[in-house]
Amino acid sequence: MKHKIKIVMRRWLARVLHATGLRAAFRGSRQGIPVLMFHCVGSPASTDYLPGHMKISEGKLRKLLALLARSGYSTRTVSDVLADLEGEALPADRVALTFDDGYRDNHDVLLPILQEQGATATIYVQTGPMKGRLNWLHHYFWVLHAQGPHALAELLAQQLGKEHQRADLRSLPPDPTAAEYEMKRFLKYEVTPEDRDRVLARIFSDLGGDDAELARAVYLGPDECRALDKAGVELGAHTVNHLILSSLDATRQRLEIEGSLRDLESWLGHGVQTFAYPYGRTWDFNEATLQILAELGFRGALTAMPGLNDRGTPRFELRRLAVNEDSDLADVMCEVDGVFAWFARRGLNLAV
Ligand SMILES: [Zn+2]
Incomplete structure (x- = not known):
């Protein structure tokens, strides 16, 4: 089916089923x-x-949590979900909320909302920034925000050695969104990770950026992690430096995964059960990753691949539904109720 038709059909279906309350009828057969x-x-x-x-x-998160509660759902941690997946029958009233990377607002803004609504969540913490180290994407987003795409492209062009790289950067499309898309593609594929990291770190610091200061402002610290843990929020590991694990050899993968596990253990005084893959697509991790996670005693790991989790879902390839400010809440609730999975089982695939 054409992508655009799918989007329209999906939106229409979600609106109708949500407005009429009919989406609830799908929950009984949710798998x-x-x-x-x-x-x-x-x-x-x-x-x-x-x-x-x-x-x-x-506001949007509160609205979603209220909708979930009104629809009879209760929130669970990912560890709880893993236990549910081992049980006899899958409970139809469960949903898990996960928050990746470990942003400070998860303590300052999210925690009070969870407490007020009697909800829980699992937060996947990248531990490097808590020790003052940021990854290239933070440098990139920060300088992009400060300069806009074309000025940043010029700064990059001045620092990169190869003629064809400079030419690429100086011929970005005029539209800012298209230019930004092209520049990100360029940084991912047309330049070595070492050059990219070095050049972006230099531009970031030339413009007055400071790793330790930005990391402190943006990320949780050990104290906030402990407060979340004490409040019944589950913490999970998300590597030290947020690199694409499949691009690393097994030794470096282990350093990334075990490093974040040990950091969390020392901050919380106990171990953590689950892991989320940076970037989360199935090609962002490999066999070596799965072996390391099992050896370290993790019970399960989350991808960012869409779908629900049933008994047959591999425990180290759990699926998730991405939600952000632009998400249509009728659509999210239909996903949670298993509406689109129900249609997919009957041959109507509305995944977009
Ligand atoms: Zn992440």
Whole structure:
């Protein structure tokens, strides 16, 4: 089916089933537990530079939590979901909320909302920034926010050695969105990771950026992790430096995974059970990753691949539904109720 027709059909179906309350009728035959994926919550100025698809406002999150509660759902941690998947029958009233990377607003903004609504969540913590180290994407988003795509492309062109790289960067499309898309593609594929990281780190610091200061403003610290843990929020590991694991050899993968596990153990005084893959697509990890996770005693791991989780879902390839400020809540609720999975089982695939 044409992509555009699919989008229109899906939106129409979600609106009708949500407005009439008919979506609830699908829950009885739901074959899986939904895990929702978020990043930042609210709009603290410290995260202004991060892109919109990583954010949800307080108001929208409250609205979603209220809808879930009104529909009879209760929130569970990912460890709880893993236990549910071992049980006799899958409970139809469960949903898990997950928040990736470990942003400070998860403590300052999210925690009070969870407490007020009697909800829980699992937060996947990248531990490097808590020790003052940021990855290239933060440098990239920060300088992009400060300069705009074309000025940043010029700064990159001045620092990169190869003639064809300079030519690529100086011929970006005039439209800012298209230019930004092209530049990100360029940084991922047309330049070595070492050059990219080095050049972006230099531009970031030339423009007055400071790793330790930005990391402190944007990420949780050990104290906030402990407070979340004490409040019944589950913490999970998300590597030290947020690299694409499949691009690393097994030794470096182990350093990344075990490093974040040990950091969390020392901050919390106990181990953590689950892991989320940075970037989360199935090609962002490999066999070596799965072996390391099993050896370290993790019980399961989350991808960012869409879908519900049933008994047959591999425990180290759990699926999630991404939600952000632009998400249509009728659509999210239909996913949670298993509406689109029900249609897919009958041959109507409305995944977009
Ligand atoms: Zn992440």
